[in-house]
Amino acid sequence: MNLNRRDLLKAAAAAGALNVVWPLSAGLSPAQAREAAEALGADYDPAPFTLGVASGDPQPHSVVLWTRLAPEPLAAEQKLPEIVEVHWVVAQDRELRRVVASGTVAASATLGHSVHVPVHGLRPGRHYWYGFRALGKRSRVGRTKTAPTGRVSKVRFAAANCQAFHDGFYAAHRGIARENVDFVMHLGDYIYEHGPVGGDHVRDHNAPEVLTLADYRVRHALYKGDASLREAHAAHPWFLTWDDHEVVNDYSGTGGGAPFMQRRAAAYQAWYEHMPHRDAGNSALPDPEIHRLRRWGDLLELTILDLRSYRSAQNLPDGTILGAQQKEWLGRGLGNAGDAWHCWANSIMLSQLRGRPGGGYMFTDQWDGFLTERKEVLTRVHDAGLEDLVVITGDWHSAFVDDIRPDYDDTSSPVIGTEFTAHSVTSGAYSAEWNKTNGPLMGAANPHLQYFEGNRYGYDIHEVTPKRWSTHMRVIADRRDPVAPVTTLTTFHVDRGTAGAYEDKGTKGSAAQYRRDR
Numbered sequence: 001m002n003l004n005r006r007d008l009l010k011a012a013a014a015a016g017a018l019n020v021v022w023p024l025s026a027g028l029s030p031a032q033a034r035e036a037a038e039a040l041g042a043d044y045d046p047a048p049f050t051l052g053v054a055s056g057d058p059q060p061h062s063v064v065l066w067t068r069l070a071p072e073p074l075a076a077e078q079k080l081p082e083i084v085e086v087h088w089v090v091a092q093d094r095e096l097r098r099v100v101a102s103g104t105v106a107a108s109a110t111l112g113h114s115v116h117v118p119v120h121g122l123r124p125g126r127h128y129w130y131g132f133r134a135l136g137k138r139s140r141v142g143r144t145k146t147a148p149t150g151r152v153s154k155v156r157f158a159a160a161n162c163q164a165f166h167d168g169f170y171a172a173h174r175g176i177a178r179e180n181v182d183f184v185m186h187l188g189d190y191i192y193e194h195g196p197v198g199g200d201h202v203r204d205h206n207a208p209e210v211l212t213l214a215d216y217r218v219r220h221a222l223y224k225g226d227a228s229l230r231e232a233h234a235a236h237p238w239f240l241t242w243d244d245h246e247v248v249n250d251y252s253g254t255g256g257g258a259p260f261m262q263r264r265a266a267a268y269q270a271w272y273e274h275m276p277h278r279d280a281g282n283s284a285l286p287d288p289e290i291h292r293l294r295r296w297g298d299l300l301e302l303t304i305l306d307l308r309s310y311r312s313a314q315n316l317p318d319g320t321i322l323g324a325q326q327k328e329w330l331g332r333g334l335g336n337a338g339d340a341w342h343c344w345a346n347s348i349m350l351s352q353l354r355g356r357p358g359g360g361y362m363f364t365d366q367w368d369g370f371l372t373e374r375k376e377v378l379t380r381v382h383d384a385g386l387e388d389l390v391v392i393t394g395d396w397h398s399a400f401v402d403d404i405r406p407d408y409d410d411t412s413s414p415v416i417g418t419e420f421t422a423h424s425v426t427s428g429a430y431s432a433e434w435n436k437t438n439g440p441l442m443g444a445a446n447p448h449l450q451y452f453e454g455n456r457y458g459y460d461i462h463e464v465t466p467k468r469w470s471t472h473m474r475v476i477a478d479r480r481d482p483v484a485p486v487t488t489l490t491t492f493h494v495d496r497g498t499a500g501a502y503e504d505k506g507t508k509g510s511a512a513q514y515r516r517d518r
Contacts (some may be wrong), residue, residue, distance in 0.1 A: 005041065016414070024208075044073055051274070052067070053233065054130070055130065055276050057276070082481045084106070088105060088130065088132050092128065118279075119280060134366070142233070142234070148296060155464045159420075161243075162395065165226065172226040173500070174231065175476065177234075179461060191223050242271065243307070252313055252314075255313055263288045291305055299340055300343060301342050304345045321373055341390065341464055343390050349400070355445065375406060378405070381406070381417070390494060397427050398452065401451040404419055420501075450515070453490075457476055471492050
C-alpha cells in the first residue's frame with residue numbers, strides 16, 4: 001500500500017518511529033533533518049549542487065540559468081566561503097562540447113550562494129544544454145529553450161500549481177519532465193509556509209511556520225529534495241508567478257506592520273534565491289518584479305500577473321488586486337495587443353464562484369473580493385475588442401472551466417474568454433463526498449461554470465495552434481506514489497475567433513462532479 005508523506009508522518013508518530021518526523025521540526029540538526037526528509041522520500045543531487053539546476057524566462061535571444069550551492073541543503077547556514085566562483089556553460093549538445101556561451105559568476109552568502117545568469121546572444125527557438133562547475137564539482141546538465149520569433153505553428157506548455165510537500169509525491173512533475181513541451185508555467189504556491197495538518201485541520205505543533213530568511217531557505221531546500229521537481233526544472237525553462245503560501249496564507253502585500261513586512265522580505269528573498277527568475281531592474285530585492293509580457297513568436301502573448309504584491313485588503317469598495325501601476329500596465333497591453341492568442345497567467349480564480357444558488361462568494365481572497373476592479377478590467381478587455389483570451393489559473397486544488405464575462409451577475413453579458421483552473425500537484429482538495437454534493441450546487445449558482453472536477457491531482461498541458469487552443473487535463477493515478485502513471489482525464493478546446501470552450505467528444509464521458517451540458 002502506498003502512503004503519502006502525511007500518512008507516513010502519522011503512522012510514524014503512532015509507532016514511535018523517531019526517525020520519521022517532519023524534517024523541519026524544531027531542534028533537529030541539519031543531518032537529522034536530512035535523514036527525516038529522506039525517510040519521506042526526498043533525495044538530493046551530489047554536493048554542492050544538491051538543489052539541482054534550472055532555467056527560466058526564455059526570450060528569443062536569452063534565458064536565465066539558476067543554481068544554488070548548498071552542500072548541506074537543510075542547514076540554515078552553509079559552510080562555504082563568503083564568495084564562491086561558479087563557472088557556467090551553454091552548449092548546443094548534451095555533452096557540453098559545442099559551447100556557445102560561458103563565463104564565471106560569484107555566488108555570495110548574501111543571496112544564499114545562489115546564482116542567476118542571464119545568458120544573451122542565443123538563437124531564437126533553439127534547444128540548448130547548460131551546466132555549472134564549482135568547488136571542483138560539476139552539476140547535472142539541464143536543457144532549456146529560447147522563444148521563437150516570427151510565424152509559429154504550435155506551442156505546447158505545461159501549467160502547474162500548489163505542491164504541498166507534506167501532502168504527497170511529485171509524480172505530476174515527473175510527468176511534466178517527460179512531456180514534449182516548450183516551457184512550464186508555474187502558477188503559485190510553490191512552497192507552503194506551514195507543515196503537515198492533522199485531524200480537524202489542526203496544524204502539527206512540531207511543524208512551526210516559517211518566519212525568517214533562514215526558515216524560508218530551508219523550506220525551499222526541502223521542496224527541492226523531491227527528485228521529480230528537480231527533473232522538471234532541468235528538463236524545461238520555466239515562467240513563474242506566486243500566490244500566498246510563498247509567504248503566508250491569504251496575505252496582502254501592502255498590509256501588515258513591521259514584523260510582517262520583514263517576514264515578507266525574507267520570503268521574497270528566499271523565493272528569488274531558489275527560482276530561475278529574471279531580475280527586471282538593478283536588484284530583484286526587496287521586491288522582485290513578477291508581472292511581465294512574453295511572446296512566443298506570433299502565436300502567443302503570455303501576460304504573467306502578480307496578484308499578491310500590490311493588492312489591498314479584500315472586500316473594499318475601491319479595493320485593488322492588481323495595484324495601480326500593474327493595472328495601468330495591463331491596460332496598456334490591451335491597447336497594444338497583437339493578433340495572437342492572449343494568455344493571462346493568473347494565480348487565483350478570476351471567475352465568480354458562489355457556493356450555492358442565492359449564496360455568497362466562496363472565497364473573497366480571489367477576484368471575488370475585488371468586484372469593482374474585476375468588472376473594470378474585463379469591461380476594458382471587451383471594449384478593446386481583444387479576442388482569443390484564455391486565462392490559466394491555480395490555487396483551487398480542483399479543475400474548473402469557466403466562461404469569462406465582464407459582468408458575471410448578468411447572464412446576457414457577452415462571453416469574452418475562457419478560464420482554465422488546474423488541479424493541484426499534491427495540495428489537498430475537498431473530499432469526494434464534498435465534491436459530489438457541491439459540484440452541482442456550484443454549477444447551479446454560476447451559469448458561466450462549464451465543468452468542475454475535484455477528486456484528482458495533476459497538471460494541464462496547453463497545446464496552441466493558429467486555429468485552436470486545446471487544454472489537456474493530465475492527472476496522476478495516486479499522489480502517494482512517486483512514479484504514479486499519468487493519463488489525460490479530459491480535453492477542452494477553444495476555436496480561434498470564437499469565445500468559449502467546448503469539451504472534446506472523445507473524453508466527454510470522463511468522471512466529473514459537474515458538467516453544464518448534462
